[in-house]
Amino acid sequence: MKLSDRVLNLAESATMAVSGRAAQLRREGKDIVSFGAGEPDFDTPDHIKQAAIDALQGGATKYATPSSGIIPLKEAVAAKLSRENSLDYDPSQVIVSVGGKEALYLAFATLLDEGDEVIIPAPYWVSYPEQAALCGGVPVYILGDVSNSFKITPAQLESAITPRTKAFVFNSPSNPGGFLYTPAEVDALAAVLEGKDIAVFSDEMYDRIIFGDETFKSYATASAHAYDHTITFNAGSKTYAMTGWRVGYAAGPADIIKGMAKIQTQTTSGTFTFGQHGLVAALNGDQACVEEMRQEFQVRANHIHARLNALDGVTCPRPSGSFYAFPDVSGTFAKLGVSGSIEFAQRLLEDSHVAVVPGEAFGVDSGVRLSFATSMEMIDKGLDRLESFLA
Ligand SMILES: Cc1ncc(COP(=O)(O)O)c(C=O)c1O
Incomplete structure (x- = not known):
């Protein structure tokens, strides 16, 4: 049956190719470092969970x-x-x-x-x-x-x-x-x-x-x-x-x-x-949990920003908020022999086992997105690999 034009015209997510491949490599036992997360790496604070549990048990x-x-x-x-x-x-x-x-x-x-x-x-x-x-x-x-x-x-x-x-x-x-x-x-x-x-x-x-x-x-x-x-x-x-x-x-x-x-x-x-x-x-409720997470994201933001800008051909505007960095990596394309952000992300994944989201998905092909909703240890491990990939 023919699907509606509405659905046929809907773009497939450009991120799927990279995240699907990253999952496949992981299944094959490869040690993948992912900068792909679009969500905090923290668990929901307990008092919030408890309120939902109480409401559930109370008949909501x-x-x-x-x-x-x-x-x-x-x-x-x-x-x-x-x-x-x-x-x-x-x-x-x-x-x-x-x-x-x-x-x-x-x-x-x-x-x-x-x-x-x-x-x-x-x-x-x-x-x-x-x-x-x-x-x-x-x-x-x-x-x-x-x-x-x-x-x-x-x-x-x-x-x-x-x-x-x-x-x-x-x-x-x-x-x-x-x-x-x-x-x-x-x-x-x-x-x-x-x-x-x-x-x-x-x-x-x-x-x-x-x-x-x-x-x-x-x-x-x-x-x-x-x-x-x-x-x-x-x-x-x-x-x-x-x-x-x-x-x-x-x-x-x-x-x-x-x-x-x-x-x-x-x-x-x-x-x-x-x-x-x-x-x-x-x-x-108490907003201390928000501040704790914010402080952790801030430390990571400063770190990832400094390390990305130290790389040849990479320019990263400072993340002033959120948990994403979006460096312009187009200065590396010629040396790597890649045509744009999708190929850059594919090569980085295949050669160095680091997953990033190509900027093409966000309408800017010169960049890639790195989420720092992951531990400092993983951030450093991924950036070490990125550094070697670009060397
Ligand atoms: C800018 C922006 N708007 C909206 C959303 C959607 O948020 P939610 O998970 O609450 O639907 C996201 C989630 O990634 C986002 O980054």
Whole structure:
């Protein structure tokens, strides 16, 4: 039977080839060092697990009511956004979702009509263009420059806008490189969109993993207009090491959140009830666990950044947050005789048994992504091998 054009047009993940091959080599007994992880290497803190266990044993086994999220979680999200992000939302402006990913998809589905353009800075998180396209949208890419930590400029944003522009996807700190826009840079981008009827998707999954004296600013705080046009996305996934729980959320203009909830009632009916109680405990509880993980990621970030920049032909912008580094490795391509990031990653895996994600998957073929959600020992082992590979 013929599959829908929607599915046929969906890109296969460019990361699959490398991760599939890495798994195969591992099965063959090869000692693979992987920089591929897209999730914290820590376990979910105990008090969060206990809250879910208590809820489960207490009978929180039915459909969530409402399906857009239990009220205590919507209240905890509203309190978090007020406390940590200076954003005031009524709990009715919050939707709870199956991870941050579902919330993003619901927002695209709520806002996009066929042919609507979505501005996406590159390198980008892999799902934005595919989700937008699934909902009839047309991705319009803006290429960041390595010399500016791959961050786009207001002039670039301005020139990407057309009468069909419906949304702008903003991700700071970013996956794949931990690139963080300063408060002044956030304001400057928001100034470009001031007065325009363009929705902003502010993906703030990494807002609690910020390094040094860098300052995080939520996009929606830039102005009253920004607040009225922004949907802020977050989840328990990265902050509390809850990736497998699939508990995320979004907050924004009431009509958009309502539209998202309407689609959710007809698709997933939201995420599982006792998991939502886990996120309530995470958001309302002691935040020491967040700081412990952040400090560990910071030590690793500094280390991996310094070591990558010491390599010939490699330029790595500083990761200001998240747990990813995205070095430009194009200066090594000629010497290695590879055509781009996919071949680079394949060769590194075959010859040196180190797995990285090719930048092609994120729309920038000059780079590769290294996740440092792995131990210092593994980081050094992998970087030693990378150093020999490039020597
Ligand atoms: C930038 C970004 N947005 C969204 C997500 C999705 O998060 P979740 O696992 O909560 O669906 C991820 C996960 O990798 C991410 O890196």
